[in-house]
Amino acid sequence: MTDLKRLAAECLAKLKDAGADTAQARLSLSEKREFNIDGGEFSLFRTTFNRTMTLTAFRETRTGSVTLNSFEPADIERAVSDCMAGVESDKPDPARGIAENQGERELTYGAPEPDAEKFFAATKTLKEDIETRYPTIMMEQMINSHDKTETVYADTNGNLFRLVYGSYGVGLMFSAHRGDKSSSFMGCGYATTDLDTPLIEQGDVARVLSDTEKQIDTVPVEGSFVGTVVLAPDCLCELLGCAIGSFATGTALIDGTSVWRDKLGKAVASPDFTLSLAPHDPAVVLPQQLTSDGYLTEDFDLIRDGVLESFVAGIYVSNKAGVPRSKNTATGWLVMPAGEKTLDELIAGIDDGLLVYRFSGGQPAGNGDFSGVAKNSFRIKDGKIADAVSETMISGNLAEMLFHFAGASSERVKDGYNVLPFAAFSGITVSGK
Amino acid sequence: MPVELVAVVGGYGSFDALFRDPAAVFPEVDLLYGKLLAKAEGVRPAPGLKTCILGGELTGMLAHEAVGHTVEADLVLGGSVAGPMLGKTVASPLVSLTDYAHAAFGKAAPLPVYVDDEGTPAVDAEIIRDGILVGDLNNRDTARRFGMKPQGNARAYAFSDEPLIRMRNTAILPGKSRLSDMIASVEDGYYLTDTRNGQADTTGEFMFGISMGYEIKNGKLGRALLDTTISGVAFEMLKTVDMVSDTVTWCSSGFCGKKQPMPVGLGGPELRCKLLMGGR
Numbered sequence: 001m002t003d004l005k006r007l008a009a010e011c012l013a014k015l016k017d018a019g020a021d022t023a024q025a026r027l028s029l030s031e032k033r034e035f036n037i038d039g040g041e042f043s044l045f046r047t048t049f050n051r052t053m054t055l056t057a058f059r060e061t062r063t064g065s066v067t068l069n070s071f072e073p074a075d076i077e078r079a080v081s082d083c084m085a086g087v088e089s090d091k092p093d094p095a096r097g098i099a100e101n102q103g104e105r106e107l108t109y110g111a112p113e114p115d116a117e118k119f120f121a122a123t124k125t126l127k128e129d130i131e132t133r134y135p136t137i138m139m140e141q142m143i144n145s146h147d148k149t150e151t152v153y154a155d156t157n158g159n160l161f162r163l164v165y166g167s168y169g170v171g172l173m174f175s176a177h178r179g180d181k182s183s184s185f186m187g188c189g190y191a192t193t194d195l196d197t198p199l200i201e202q203g204d205v206a207r208v209l210s211d212t213e214k215q216i217d218t219v220p221v222e223g224s225f226v227g228t229v230v231l232a233p234d235c236l237c238e239l240l241g242c243a244i245g246s247f248a249t250g251t252a253l254i255d256g257t258s259v260w261r262d263k264l265g266k267a268v269a270s271p272d273f274t275l276s277l278a279p280h281d282p283a284v285v286l287p288q289q290l291t292s293d294g295y296l297t298e299d300f301d302l303i304r305d306g307v308l309e310s311f312v313a314g315i316y317v318s319n320k321a322g323v324p325r326s327k328n329t330a331t332g333w334l335v336m337p338a339g340e341k342t343l344d345e346l347i348a349g350i351d352d353g354l355l356v357y358r359f360s361g362g363q364p365a366g367n368g369d370f371s372g373v374a375k376n377s378f379r380i381k382d383g384k385i386a387d388a389v390s391e392t393m394i395s396g397n398l399a400e401m402l403f404h405f406a407g408a409s410s411e412r413v414k415d416g417y418n419v420l421p422f423a424a425f426s427g428i429t430v431s432g433k
Numbered sequence: 434m435p436v437e438l439v440a441v442v443g444g445y446g447s448f449d450a451l452f453r454d455p456a457a458v459f460p461e462v463d464l465l466y467g468k469l470l471a472k473a474e475g476v477r478p479a480p481g482l483k484t485c486i487l488g489g490e491l492t493g494m495l496a497h498e499a500v501g502h503t504v505e506a507d508l509v510l511g512g513s514v515a516g517p518m519l520g521k522t523v524a525s526p527l528v529s530l531t532d533y534a535h536a537a538f539g540k541a542a543p544l545p546v547y548v549d550d551e552g553t554p555a556v557d558a559e560i561i562r563d564g565i566l567v568g569d570l571n572n573r574d575t576a577r578r579f580g581m582k583p584q585g586n587a588r589a590y591a592f593s594d595e596p597l598i599r600m601r602n603t604a605i606l607p608g609k610s611r612l613s614d615m616i617a618s619v620e621d622g623y624y625l626t627d628t629r630n631g632q633a634d635t636t637g638e639f640m641f642g643i644s645m646g647y648e649i650k651n652g653k654l655g656r657a658l659l660d661t662t663i664s665g666v667a668f669e670m671l672k673t674v675d676m677v678s679d680t681v682t683w684c685s686s687g688f689c690g691k692k693q694p695m696p697v698g699l700g701g702p703e704l705r706c707k708l709l710m711g712g713r
Contacts, residue, residue: 039510048593140511140635143692175512175635182512185634224480257435360632361711362642362662366435369477371662371711373640390638393480393664393711431480433709 002029002051002071004152005162011055012156014080020057020087022156024098024294027053027071030149033116035123037142040131045120057083058098062090095319099294101158110286111193112166114146118195119168126170126199133200134209136176136216140185143171159294167191167285167416170199176213183215183388186358186376188234191285191416204233204413211357215376218390221432228353228406229394229428230346230380233413233420235359237334240275242364243398244331248302249312253321257366259399263308264323269402271306277326278419279333285416288330297328299335303402335419339408343422346409348383354430355380355422356394368398374430395429404428436659438469438627438644441686445543468627468645471657476648478661478710484622485663485708486615486649489682491641492701494631496530497603497689499639499667504560504568505586505598506575513635514668515566523566524671530561532570533602533698534585542602543685543698546585550596555585560603564671572598590693597691602698608677615676615705617652623710624649625663637667662711670706678703 008025015023029051036044053076056065064086066079123144130137148166153159171189175182190203200206231239245252247268252258260268269275278299279287288297293315301309311323318325339346347355354377361372374394379386408421442458443451452458487495502508503515510516515523524530531537534555535545546555551573559568571579572587575598587596616624627645641663648655683700 038507044595046595050593138512140508141692173511177512180517182514182636184636184638185511360634360640360664362640362644362660363629365660366437369660371660372642373638373662373664375634375638391664391666391709393662393709395480395662395711429480431709431711433482 004029004150005154005160007071008152008154011053011076011080012154014076015055015057015083016156018057018080018084020059020084022058022098024056024153024155025053026151026153028149028151030147032145032147033114034143034145035120037127037139040139053079055079055083057087058096059087061092061094061096062087063093063096064090095316097293097315097319098155098157099159099291102296103158104160105296106162107289108164110165110167112148112164114148114166115195116146119144119146122195122199129198129200130209134213136178136213137174137209138177139172139174141173145169153290153294155294157294161290161296163289165286167193168195170203172205174209174212176216178216181216183212184375186212189415193285203415208357212376215388217388219379219387220390221379221392221430224429224431225352226427227430228350228380228424228426229430230350230353230355230422230424232355232357232422233415233418235356236420236423237418238359239370239398240334241331242370243368243402244302244312246364246366246368247399249331250317252366253311253313253317253323259367260308264311266308267306268308268399269303269306270405272407273303273306273402273405274301274337275303276301276335277312277328277330277333278335279328279330281333281335281419283414283419284333288328288333291329297330300327332417336408336412336421336423338410338412338421341407341410343409343411346407346422346424347380347385350380350424351382353380354378354389354392354394355385359394364398368400370398371395389432392430392432395431396427400427401425436469436472436475438465438472439629440465444685445541468657472645472659475657475659477659478623478648480710482707483710484619485706486619486622486624487704487706488624488626489680489701489703490684491625491628492605492704493603493682493684493699494628494641495639495667496605496701497600497697497699498631498633499637500530500560501532501570501600501603502633503635503637503667504566504570506569506571506579507598508635509569510575511635514637515569518566518668519569521566522564523668524561524564525674526564527608527677528561528564528671528674529606531604531606532558532560532586532600533604537602537604538681543683543700544602544696546588546601549585549587550589551583551587553583553585553587555601558584558586570598570600572596588695590695594693597693599689599691599695600697602700604681604683604699605701605704607679607681607702610676610678612678612680612703615678615703616649616654618676618705619649620651622649623647623658624654633667638664639667640664663708664711665708670708673707674704676705
């Protein structure tokens with residue numbers, strides 16, 4: 001058994017001896033046990049092992065970093081040498097740094113030890129449940145795995161953290177078929193520690209399978225209109241992630257191109273809209289515990305009652321952009337409060353719009369403009385779900401869209417990573433042929 | 434309002450071989466800057482079904498995303514639209530499409546594959562010939578199931594990865610039209626040149642993000658376009674192709690995502706066709 005703490009300490013000492021002022025070492029050992037189903041048949045069971053080491057050295061205002069997948073002494077010696085060569089050739093930048101001393105911590109979470117037999121039985125039952133309950137569904141691929149990781153983070157400021165964690169992951173890719181007709185493919189998945197609850201009852205799997213069966217026959221939208229779009233949780237997660245990436249973090253803040261650059265403490269969304277980055281929400285299976293700078297994470301509200309409460313900034317972005325450092329640097333682990341209306345009641349208040357399960361779109365522009373195909377989606381007409389649609393696009397602007405938030409469902413989907421409701425936004429352009 | 438454009442320079446070969454003289458890249462940077470300035474004054478396209486000329490980079494993406502994936506035999510087993518279409522007309526007779534192994538049009542392909550990761554010697558896989566779907570892409574297992582010959586499409590990324598059915602260098606073959614004649618033939622439409630990303634599904638419905646393009650009015654290029662998205666259904670859209678240019682543009686900067694990443698080449702000529710434009 002490799003003693004990662006001892007190895008990390010040795011790496012830090014070597015980096016100091018080689019001339020580093022400060023240094024970080026992050027070492028991980030991981031094991032993956034994986035079942036695959038392809039074309040409806042079990043096709044793979046395997047166990048794979050991996051190891052990674054990332055060494056980062058700082059001298060004055062220069063930084064070097066190396067990642068390798070070997071813990072052999074000769075390879076580590078070479079990595080230390082390469083890391084310091086990186087320092088030598090780096091462009092000076094005083095914005096970089098590492099966390100101040102927070103002490104030592106050992107954390108074990110999730111389900112680090114797998115029960116492979118039970119997981120296989122649960123996977124087999126999931127396959128049978130889908131075949132029985134959703135006869136038109138054709139399973140293109142199911143990738144279920146248990147992933148265990150032991151990570152040690154150490155730095156020369158005295159931080160030493162050992163994290164041991166694991167979870168079961170379920171990932172499905174499928175479409176519905178009748179004769180020569182088929183739905184678009186659809187995917188869903190989640191992380192869990194629970195093998196006692198049937199896998200089909202976790203995440204949003206049952207609803208997504210059921211709705212995919214209703215998408216074999218589709219009707220294109222004629223012309224275009226501006227309406228209200230209800231985004232399913234996975235789709236909402238994707239677009240909120242784009243908004244955070246474009247407006248709240250990284251180069252957009254540093255370059256000053258973010259449309260939220262001067263909005264801290266100001267309204268960036270409807271007063272009814274709140275979004276937290278909450279890796280420690282009880283429903284999250286594998287939280288972000290550490291930032292890459294070495295800070296232990298905490299939850300925070302990104303937007304509370306429509307007001308931008310924080311950016312997403314580690315040390316570098318914070319120093320470069322002149323914004324406060326955030327309590328975590330996750331761009332996932334999105335948590336939104338549940339609304340008061342059920343999904344059906346939310347839809348009942350919409351005259352004309354779409355329920356969108358999947359957004360197949362280009363990367364939104366820096367200003368937030370987006371457009372893409374509404375896949376696996378339904379027309380909403382006069383407060384009711386109508387036909388499934390095809391060849392239908394939605395367009396809008398992410399920054400404007402948040403001001404047009406029109407409510408969230410009381411149902412929230414917990415997929416182990418995020419806790420999100422269905423959310424409605426008005427003012428979206430829907431266009432068809 | 435910020436506008437962005439990204440261009441990839443370089444190609445097959447090592448970094449020090451390709452970038453020995455940075456000045457060699459400057460003309461491409463100048464070109465990119467000129468396009469960016471035009472885009473800064475750009476307009477949003479009108480949404481709806483439009484006559485478009487797809488640039489070669491986009492045609493390559495179409496070949497890869499919207500057709501190539503649908504004929505991967507593992508996706509055929511999973512219910513891809515291409516399964517029952519084998520032997521049938523799926524495109525205009527002007528359209529032929531091949532997944533090249535290591536050479537195409539008398540030159541090395543962008544990402545040559547000589548033998549795949551199941552040990553099968555790689556040969557070209559013809560997919561569409563004159564508008565007819567004539568072949569799928571297989572590994573040894575699916576080739577046996579379908580009674581076909583494996584052609585070297587089983588590729589793995591990392592040392593611990595299992596080989597999956599993947600494309601190599603997928604391209605629509607050039608035609609006989611000149612780009613200038615194609616533009617002159619469009620009364621009201623768009624010339625779409627650059628893309629940021631693309632997706633398609635097993636129905637052949639595709640979406641491409643457009644990062645650069647121009648209006649065409651009365652046969653002449655007009656204002657630049659802001660970012661937008663196009664979509665269509667491959668086997669329907671390809672039937673609307675009525676002009677194919679005589680020049681192929683290759684692109685090999687991206688990774689195809691299908692459980693594992695994989696470097697691929699994709700290419701094609703300009704196509705005149707009907708497409709659904711996104712817009713506001």
